[in-house]
Amino acid sequence: MSEERVADRLARWLGELGLVEYLEEAGLLRLMRGHDGAAHWSRPATGEPMGEGELADLERQLRSHGEDPAHGVPVALLQAARLARVRRTLLDSAWFTYDSLADARGATEQATRFAVTRAVNERRLLAVPTDLATLIPAFQLDAAAEPRADLADVLDPLLAHRADPWRIWGWLTQPAGLLSGEIPEQVAADPARHGEAVTAARLVAGRLPR
DSSP, rough: OOOOOOOHHHHHHHHTOOOOOHHTTSSSSSEETTOOOOOOOOTTTOOOOOOHHHHHHHHHHTTTTTSTTTTOOOOOHHHHHHHHHHHHHHHTTEOOOOOHHHHTTTTHHHHHHHHHHHHHHHTTTOOOSSOOOOOEEGGOOOOTBBBBGGHHHHHHHHHHHHOOOOHHHHHHHSSGGGGBBBBBHHHHHTTTTTHHHHHHHHHHHTOOOO
């Protein structure tokens, strides 16, 4: 039996870890398959193929994480991949830009920008900057497209800590361990449990990376 090619072994291993898609999104590596199913790696920025020797060096670096080199897991890459998946999930949810929020409010874009900036500065609203536009997640707005009053004291400690906006968005809208697996922004909307959401936000604020 012939020895497995490094390119194929790397593709199989990173595929099992769910990292192949992330590596391309991050601009690090791109995996292509030949007609025979063989793996071929290249750099997304240049399209330059990577040879077996170069891939072997990369594999050794990745497998150096953990106590068992045979099954080492690149923890930093796994964390980055998880964050990338979370971001995709968040982008699939409802959000506004300044322009679309202005339409929802029946206001001018200039007035909307001013109002959003003020609410962000007062830590009543989360805005998420991206390369293309500033996003205003819709969950934090009421029926009139104004900041929800019940989220103000939940957002305050998170924004005061200046945590990564993506992580704040993710924490508020996904099941949270501090709330027994319930979603923070939904708990905050329940008057009987509002205080639990505030307490959880204060506890988690210092743990979220900036």
